[in-house]
Amino acid sequence: MNSAIWDWGYAWSILPDLLDGVKLTIVATFFGSLISFGLGLVWTLVRLARIPVATPAVEFFVQFVRGTPLLVQLYFLFFVFPNWGLSLPPMTTGVLGLGIFYSAYAAEIYRAGIEDLPLGQWEAALVLSLPIRRVWFGIVLPQSIRKILPVLGNQVIGMFKESALLSTITVMELLGQAKALGSLDFRYVEPLTLAGAIYFVVSYVSARTLRSWEGNHAVGS
Amino acid sequence: MRSVAEPIALAPAHRASSLAAPALVSMRGVRKSYGDRLIVDSIDLDVAAGEKVALIGPSGSGKTTILRLAIGLVKPDAGTIRIAGDYLWHEEGPGGLRPAGERHARKVRRSIGIVFQQFNLFPHMTALENVREPLVHVLGLPRKESDARATELLCDVGLKDHLSKRPAQLSGGQQQRVAIARSLALQPKVMLFDEVTSALDPELVGEVLRVVRKLAQASDMSMLIVTHEIGFAADIADRVLMFDAGRIVEEGTPRQVLKNPSNPRTQQFLRAVLER
Amino acid sequence: MTSSTFWDFLPFILMGIPVTLEVTAMAMAVTIAVSVILALGRNSELAILRWPAGFVIELFRGSSSLVQLFWAFYVLPFFGIHLPALAAGVLVLGLNEGSYFSEVVRSGLNAVPTGQREAALTLGLSPAYRFFRIILPQALPIMIPPFGNALVTMLKFTSLVSLVTIQDLSFRANLAAASLGQSGAVYGLIIVIYFALALLLAGAARLLEQWVNRRAGRLAPATSGRSRSTVPEWALGGAG
Ligand SMILES: Nc1ncnc2c1ncn2[C@@H]1O[C@H](COP(=O)(O)OP(=O)(O)OP(=O)(O)O)[C@@H](O)[C@H]1O
Ligand SMILES: [Mg+2]
Numbered sequence: 222m223n224s225a226i227w228d229w230g231y232a233w234s235i236l237p238d239l240l241d242g243v244k245l246t247i248v249a250t251f252f253g254s255l256i257s258f259g260l261g262l263v264w265t266l267v268r269l270a271r272i273p274v275a276t277p278a279v280e281f282f283v284q285f286v287r288g289t290p291l292l293v294q295l296y297f298l299f300f301v302f303p304n305w306g307l308s309l310p311p312m313t314t315g316v317l318g319l320g321i322f323y324s325a326y327a328a329e330i331y332r333a334g335i336e337d338l339p340l341g342q343w344e345a346a347l348v349l350s351l352p353i354r355r356v357w358f359g360i361v362l363p364q365s366i367r368k369i370l371p372v373l374g375n376q377v378i379g380m381f382k383e384s385a386l387l388s389t390i391t392v393m394e395l396l397g398q399a400k401a402l403g404s405l406d407f408r409y410v411e412p413l414t415l416a417g418a419i420y421f422v423v424s425y426v427s428a429r430t431l432r433s434w435e436g437n438h439a440v441g442s
Numbered sequence: 443m444r445s446v447a448e449p450i451a452l453a454p455a456h457r458a459s460s461l462a463a464p465a466l467v468s469m470r471g472v473r474k475s476y477g478d479r480l481i482v483d484s485i486d487l488d489v490a491a492g493e494k495v496a497l498i499g500p501s502g503s504g505k506t507t508i509l510r511l512a513i514g515l516v517k518p519d520a521g522t523i524r525i526a527g528d529y530l531w532h533e534e535g536p537g538g539l540r541p542a543g544e545r546h547a548r549k550v551r552r553s554i555g556i557v558f559q560q561f562n563l564f565p566h567m568t569a570l571e572n573v574r575e576p577l578v579h580v581l582g583l584p585r586k587e588s589d590a591r592a593t594e595l596l597c598d599v600g601l602k603d604h605l606s607k608r609p610a611q612l613s614g615g616q617q618q619r620v621a622i623a624r625s626l627a628l629q630p631k632v633m634l635f636d637e638v639t640s641a642l643d644p645e646l647v648g649e650v651l652r653v654v655r656k657l658a659q660a661s662d663m664s665m666l667i668v669t670h671e672i673g674f675a676a677d678i679a680d681r682v683l684m685f686d687a688g689r690i691v692e693e694g695t696p697r698q699v700l701k702n703p704s705n706p707r708t709q710q711f712l713r714a715v716l717e718r
Numbered sequence: 719m720t721s722s723t724f725w726d727f728l729p730f731i732l733m734g735i736p737v738t739l740e741v742t743a744m745a746m747a748v749t750i751a752v753s754v755i756l757a758l759g760r761n762s763e764l765a766i767l768r769w770p771a772g773f774v775i776e777l778f779r780g781s782s783s784l785v786q787l788f789w790a791f792y793v794l795p796f797f798g799i800h801l802p803a804l805a806a807g808v809l810v811l812g813l814n815e816g817s818y819f820s821e822v823v824r825s826g827l828n829a830v831p832t833g834q835r836e837a838a839l840t841l842g843l844s845p846a847y848r849f850f851r852i853i854l855p856q857a858l859p860i861m862i863p864p865f866g867n868a869l870v871t872m873l874k875f876t877s878l879v880s881l882v883t884i885q886d887l888s889f890r891a892n893l894a895a896a897s898l899g900q901s902g903a904v905y906g907l908i909i910v911i912y913f914a915l916a917l918l919l920a921g922a923a924r925l926l927e928q929w930v931n932r933r934a935g936r937l938a939p940a941t942s943g944r945s946r947s948t949v950p951e952w953a954l955g956g957a958g
Contacts, residue, residue, distance in 0.1 A: 270954065297909060336948055348555065353953060357953070382782040386784060544951065544955060
């Protein structure tokens with residue numbers, strides 16, 4: 222019995238399939254992140270601009286997305302889009318879902334990065350009569366970005382792990398592959414353990430890299 | 443630490459004549475409250491061209507608020523503020539004064555500068571870049587010229603050897619001198635100093651005071667200086683204002699106010715400061 | 719399946735609310751226990767306690783929570799460990815969130831001034847008394863606001879247990895959607911329910927925060943002192 226729990230030969234044989242899944246996971250994380258960065262920026266701009274109806278609407282949307290489970294959001298997109306005549310492939314739906322969900326967090330990250338700027342910086346810029354464009358692009362953003370980038374980096378790592386949820390809407394990313402292999406051969410030990418290990422190694426190494434990079438690029442150094 | 447080696451390259455003073463010129467800062471009935479706390483209570487204040495005015499008073503009496511009102515960082519609840527003749531928050535039209543907004547204030551603010559207690563340098567820029575910032579982006583000078591001008595300004599405050607250092611690499615006194623050079627870049631007609639040495643370690647106070655003193659003696663700029671350094675105020679001020687609870691309670695020459703104060707609040711304040 | 723409508727399924731779906739809240743509460747209890755144990759472990763002077771605590775934290779934070787859940791549900795039985803689905807779900811959620819929350823607990827404990835610990839030590843108070851009567855009451859107000867966030871995170875997190883057969887809101891929504899064939903209303907409904915529950919829990923956390931602050935004799939709650947600058951009006955004006 223003991224020898225049957227872990228079969229190295231079997232583990233080796235499923236590795237290519239799992240790596241196919243990893244590719245999809247990475248693609249989903251990459252495009253999901255791009256969408257979240259872009260949409261998050263849009264939310265941030267609308268919030269900053271204090272437009273009568275749009276700003277409260279975006280404010281509510283961001284809170285709403287942050288207040289509901291990603292899993293249910295994915296279901297909603299996956300099952301409801303077709304009702305609206307939008308039949309997207311599961312992968313596209315998943316990437317959109319990830320992008321929208323994390324855009325709400327990105328918006329918070331951008332805002333925190335900008336609002337963390339000491340009031341004195343705004344005041345110095347004002348009394349020097351710097352043009353508003355220059356204040357944003359020369360004073361505010363260069364400082365905020367240093368605070369924002371590491372946090373966005375962490376968000377990408379988080380998305381990498383959470384993208385496992387895409388398996389629930391039939392995307393064959395890493396966990397999807399592992400589950401499919403498990404139910405095919407009725408061997409769950411190797412596929413799920415390997416999948417877990419891959420998630421762990423990738424995110425652990427990325428987090429470490431990010432932290433050392435962050436250490437070298439602190440504000441003012 | 444290097445002291446100020448080079449002379450401040452600014453026009454010589456013509457104090458006697460400029461004192462007669464119209465006021466460069468002029469406040470009338472200026473009032474400001476935060477919540478239900480009245481911080482500045484119907485102040486009238488004039489700073490004549492070339493005049494150096496020292497503002498003293500206990501902590502929390504509203505001195506910083508006065509400076510922030512003068513430069514338009516804070517909008518008054520009532521009253522008018524003029525800088526070099528122009529209303530900060532009003533526009534003059536045929537029908538009299540009309541309230542104006544931030545856009546108008548931006549133009550008027552050009553002729554006034556301020557040095558903050560906390561320096562407020564841009565941490566991601568070198569000393570040179572900090573000073574160059576307004577030269578390039580406000581005056582629109584070409585890069586070469588603005589570099590030369592910024593270097594000159596930094597040399598004047600004794601920072602020739604620190605041009606390419608970031609604020610974090612400079613001592614507090616050096617940072618404050620960069621801040622002074624930066625606010626001089628636009629050649630303001632009026633300069634405001636808000637306790638520019640109170641965030642500094644005691645051994646760094648001297649180098650900054652020397653720079654301000656030199657500036658006061660060599661230039662015909664108007665200055666409004668908040669300070670707790672009584673000796674310094676006595677040295678450079680033409681006039682001293684004693685501020686308490688949002689009002690000017692005593693005013694006169696340094697000799698009158700600092701040596702022979704008549705108001706009991708001033709006497710009490712000076713005793714407390716000098717006993718420190 | 720002939721003529722069942724959305725309304726027929728409504729009670730069935732709504733019955734998922736108590737299940738979701740129960741799972742949230744249980745998993746949060748595990749979170750608290752786990753995070754305190756891990757925080758104490760990480761703060762320990764003994765490497766033999768510090769190291770395993772660090773390992774557990776890295777392990778749970780480093781890999782995907784859904785994989786952890788499936789692992790507990792599908793793989794553990796191969797090792798002879800048969801956890802009921804509910805136990806597996808609650809444990810994995812609690813361990814996962816607890817690994818994150820241990821950092822909050824740790825910084826809360828470390829924020830208590832050393833002078834306080836030393837004073838308690840010199841008074842000869844017992845370790846348990848020191849921890850529960852001196853350290854914890856001071857650390858608690860700092861930990862409450864992040865606790866509120868963790869509570870809302872957990873509520874959302876519980877939707878995962880629907881994937882291991884627990885009949886929570888998400889599970890019932892899936893079932894209803896599959897039977898009805900029209901899923902828009904079903905998923906729309908539970909999204910709104912989740913959001914309402916999240917608001918509810920966040921509000922409850924705020925009340926708790928106020929209560930703890932009052933008890934700790936603080937006037938201003940720790941969170942409302944957001945000394946952040948907001949973007950000044952002038953910086954949003956038209957071109958300069
Ligand atoms: N933005 C603000 N909101 C609320 N109260 C304020 C604000 N700015 C200043 N105050 C209050 O106004 C009063 C006067 O402040 P101010 O900074 O002008 O005093 P000060 O004379 O400069 O004191 P110090 O010598 O300590 O610098 C203080 O009690 C302060 O708490
Ligand atoms: Mg002050």
